[in-house]
Amino acid sequence: MDTSVSSQLDSSLKDSMTDEEENYSDASLSPADSAQVSEVAESPAVTVVQLSDGQMVQVQGVIQAPQTSVIQSPQVQTAQIATVAELDDGDSVADTQKRREILSRRPSYRKILNELSSDSPAVPRIEEEKTEDEVPVSSSALTSVPTSIYQTSSGQYIAIAQGRTIQLTSPGVEAPQGAQTVTVSSSATPQPGATILQCAAQSGNSPQQFYIQGGQVLIQAATGDIPAYQLRSPNSGLAQSIVMAASQGSMQSPSSQHAEEITRKREVRLMKNREAARECRRKKKEYVKCLENRVAVLENQNKTLIEELKALKDIYCHKAE
DNA sequence: TCCAGGGGGCGTCAGGGCAT
DNA sequence: ATGCCCTGACGCCCCCTGGA
Numbered sequence A: 001m002d003t004s005v006s007s008q009l010d011s012s013l014k015d016s017m018t019d020e021e022e023n024y025s026d027a028s029l030s031p032a033d034s035a036q037v038s039e040v041a042e043s044p045a046v047t048v049v050q051l052s053d054g055q056m057v058q059v060q061g062v063i064q065a066p067q068t069s070v071i072q073s074p075q076v077q078t079a080q081i082a083t084v085a086e087l088d089d090g091d092s093v094a095d096t097q098k099r100r101e102i103l104s105r106r107p108s109y110r111k112i113l114n115e116l117s118s119d120s121p122a123v124p125r126i127e128e129e130k131t132e133d134e135v136p137v138s139s140s141a142l143t144s145v146p147t148s149i150y151q152t153s154s155g156q157y158i159a160i161a162q163g164r165t166i167q168l169t170s171p172g173v174e175a176p177q178g179a180q181t182v183t184v185s186s187s188a189t190p191q192p193g194a195t196i197l198q199c200a201a202q203s204g205n206s207p208q209q210f211y212i213q214g215g216q217v218l219i220q221a222a223t224g225d226i227p228a229y230q231l232r233s234p235n236s237g238l239a240q241s242i243v244m245a246a247s248q249g250s251m252q253s254p255s256s257q258h259a260e261e262i263t264r265k266r267e268v269r270l271m272k273n274r275e276a277a278r279e280c281r282r283k284k285k286e287y288v289k290c291l292e293n294r295v296a297v298l299e300n301q302n303k304t305l306i307e308e309l310k311a312l313k314d315i316y317c318h319k320a321e
Numbered sequence B: 001t002c003c004a005g006g007g008g009g010c011g012t013c014a015g016g017g018c019a020t
Numbered sequence C: 001a002t003g004c005c006c007t008g009a010c011g012c013c014c015c016c017t018g019g020a
Helices: A002-016 A019-027 A031-038 A092-104 A109-119 A139-143 A254-320
Strands: A046-050 A056-060 A080-083 A148-151 A157-161 A165-169 A179-183 A194-199 A208-213 A216-220 A229-232
Touching: none
Parallel strands: none
Antiparallel strands: A046 A056, A056 A080, A148 A157, A157 A165, A165 A179, A194 A208, A208 A216, A216 A229
């Protein structure tokens, strides 16, 4: 009787705990999570469970059962899970190395959550990021040499592609509303005079004007609430040598193009890393929430099984009498 | 009201993993 | 080998809360 129930619980745990989760419970769970997992009384009953990848896991005290009664308070009916390597006393140096390897090889939150979701359909999957609405930081745009992306001091992005396309994007605004695209058809060979382009601004705003003057490109705001951008291409056309002045009136000299390129690359890198860190934190929160849900589910499951066991035991005792 | 402490979010850096 | 992505770690800032 006890054996069957504990095996059920073991299999339940085996099904629901991936090795990545163990790594997290070992290293980086939130205090609330670790408290729920590790709050356990010492029990001599240790079950070794083999995970799907072959890793051995010791599950201690799945049911803290004294000899007389199986039923215990729910507080102590949690499982303590530790890898065999950690529990093994001998060869601590090798254990430490192995532990470090396990920790350092931990997959990303997306992978972990996707694996969890493959286990249980209730867990939402984290889809691969769509780059369509990330024009300023899309890798394809960044790796293609002709595209230049700049961020203004107000947070707006200016993307200039070799196709003579200028795109203004405001952060936090969906692409259809936030992006303004202008195709510069006359700039392959810059006109000696100024070519004025107008793009349809957002409703309610005055149109912005783009001046192209003898190889120079100036983007000026027509309204006071939009900061003034100044771009220029000293040699020809709208190639990547276009730079953006930090403020109105501070045009860049060609001699500083190398430093500008370095600065631009750094800005792009920082911007992408900023986004990545934000996304990583979001996924981490989602992952922790997922683990908390899983703890709740497993606790409920445990409770139900114990009640079931109690009922069966009552029936058995009645028949024995 | 002031202030210390904690929590949460953010930006940046560093380093490992991975694809090319 | 290289570049990109992901994430831990660190410092900073802001907000909230409880005590003096």
